[in-house]
Amino acid sequence: MAEQVTRKPYVREVPRMLWFLRHPRYMRYMAREFSCLFIGAYTLMLVVGLKRLAEGPDAWAGFLAALGSPGAIVFHLFALAFSAYHSITWFRLTPKAMPVQIGDTFVADRVISGAHYAGWALVSLVVLWLAGAF
Amino acid sequence: MSERTVELEVLRYNPETDGEPHFQRYSVTCREEWVVLDALNHIKETVDPTLSYRWSCHMAVCGSCGMMIDGEPKLACKTFLRDYPGVIRVEPLAHFPVERDLVTVIDDFIAKLTRVKPYLIPKEEKPVAAGEYRQTPAQLKRYKQFTLCINCMLCYAACPEYGIIPKFLGPAAISLAHRWNQDSRDGGRAQRQEEIAATEGVWECSFTGACSEVCPEHVDPAAALQQVKIKSTVDWYLAHTMPWLNK
Numbered sequence: 001m002a003e004q005v006t007r008k009p010y011v012r013e014v015p016r017m018l019w020f021l022r023h024p025r026y027m028r029y030m031a032r033e034f035s036c037l038f039i040g041a042y043t044l045m046l047v048v049g050l051k052r053l054a055e056g057p058d059a060w061a062g063f064l065a066a067l068g069s070p071g072a073i074v075f076h077l078f079a080l081a082f083s084a085y086h087s088i089t090w091f092r093l094t095p096k097a098m099p100v101q102i103g104d105t106f107v108a109d110r111v112i113s114g115a116h117y118a119g120w121a122l123v124s125l126v127v128l129w130l131a132g133a134f
Numbered sequence: 135m136s137e138r139t140v141e142l143e144v145l146r147y148n149p150e151t152d153g154e155p156h157f158q159r160y161s162v163t164c165r166e167e168w169v170v171l172d173a174l175n176h177i178k179e180t181v182d183p184t185l186s187y188r189w190s191c192h193m194a195v196c197g198s199c200g201m202m203i204d205g206e207p208k209l210a211c212k213t214f215l216r217d218y219p220g221v222i223r224v225e226p227l228a229h230f231p232v233e234r235d236l237v238t239v240i241d242d243f244i245a246k247l248t249r250v251k252p253y254l255i256p257k258e259e260k261p262v263a264a265g266e267y268r269q270t271p272a273q274l275k276r277y278k279q280f281t282l283c284i285n286c287m288l289c290y291a292a293c294p295e296y297g298i299i300p301k302f303l304g305p306a307a308i309s310l311a312h313r314w315n316q317d318s319r320d321g322g323r324a325q326r327q328e329e330i331a332a333t334e335g336v337w338e339c340s341f342t343g344a345c346s347e348v349c350p351e352h353v354d355p356a357a358a359l360q361q362v363k364i365k366s367t368v369d370w371y372l373a374h375t376m377p378w379l380n381k
């Protein structure tokens with residue numbers, strides 16, 4: 001019979017809450033995830049705007065005036081910066097998730113993320129057109 | 135030949151005598167071209183024969199020398215001492231229990247690897263006399279990158295998700311399942327989906343991307359996992375919107 005071997009593996013605990021402080025790449029990931037909070041907040045603001053619109057011209061005018069306040073402008077700048085960061089970091093990852101193979105070769109990464117930017121621009125143009133910007 | 139003295143701080147753990155691990159310092163006179171594994175071998179041969187660690191090929195193909203070097207999952211045989219100016223901290227791979235010193239318990243990974251059936255499950259069995267299962271270069275290209283995995287588990291040590299939720303099937307196992315699913319000769323996808331499309335499969339992944347950053351073979355496991363997510367989502371929609379497609 002084989003000699004008895006005592007095993008007593010040691011488990012090194014990892015922090016459960018602040019795990020992302022362990023490495024810069026985890027913090028970059030959290031920054032990407034965190035940026036979506038601003039996108040969510042912006043969406044909520046749009047919903048509030050819709051509600052004000054439904055309530056009549058006075059409520060709507062009040063909403064527009066509130067948008068011009070310094071606080072609202074600062075919020076918009078933050079929301080713009082964070083949503084740009086969110087979109088750019090995600091678009092950069094799209095070639096990983098959806099590789100396109102034509103024959104023996106894969107379509108270059110920049111073509112795939114480029115197509116996403118093109119789609120983004122197109123949708124933005126349509127929205128601006130619907131909003132009567134042209 | 136230039137030589138220099140390098141300080142290594144190595145995590146030691148002896149299950150027979152220690153309650154918990156501790157660091158031990160070694161000074162090693164090393165040569166310019168030495169990797170961390172050379173320093174460990176030098177310590178074991180000349181200073182401290184009790185130091186335990188795994189290695190085999192010394193050329194980044196066997197995948198057994200994975201360890202944390204200055205907090206980063208690395209192959210000890212591919213990590214040059216000259217790239218580290220100060221004291222080098224060497225620890226066993228994170229997220230795995232420590233068996234002894236730098237040796238970890240890898241049973242969990244092996245069990246997961248087995249679960250995803252990382253081998254050819256032929257679409258149609260044919261007798262040997264009928265010849266090989268043939269494949270075009272384009273069909274090979276489709277999955278080639280995912281064949282490069284050497285099972286070194288660096289991706290598991292880098293994955294914060296695996297650190298917190300050890301049930302997660304993890305990057306390499308899912309990438310290898312994907313490798314076979316992408317193979318034109320294979321017909322085992324439905325069997326592998328049971329494991330990889332489950333909650334503890336690919337849906338535990340939050341796409342931190344750490345696995346791909348540390349993978350020494352550029353397998354890009356994060357890419358494989360996102361592709362599995364997309365394919366599994368398509369499956370779900372097809373099954374729910376076009377039930378007649380289900381055989």
Ligand code: SF4
Nearest residue numbers: 283284286287289349
């Ligand atoms: S995917 Fe890369 S890091 Fe993970 S086990 Fe395979 S070779 Fe190692």
Ligand code: FES
Nearest residue numbers: 192196197199211
């Ligand atoms: S010893 Fe084989 S990979 Fe390092």
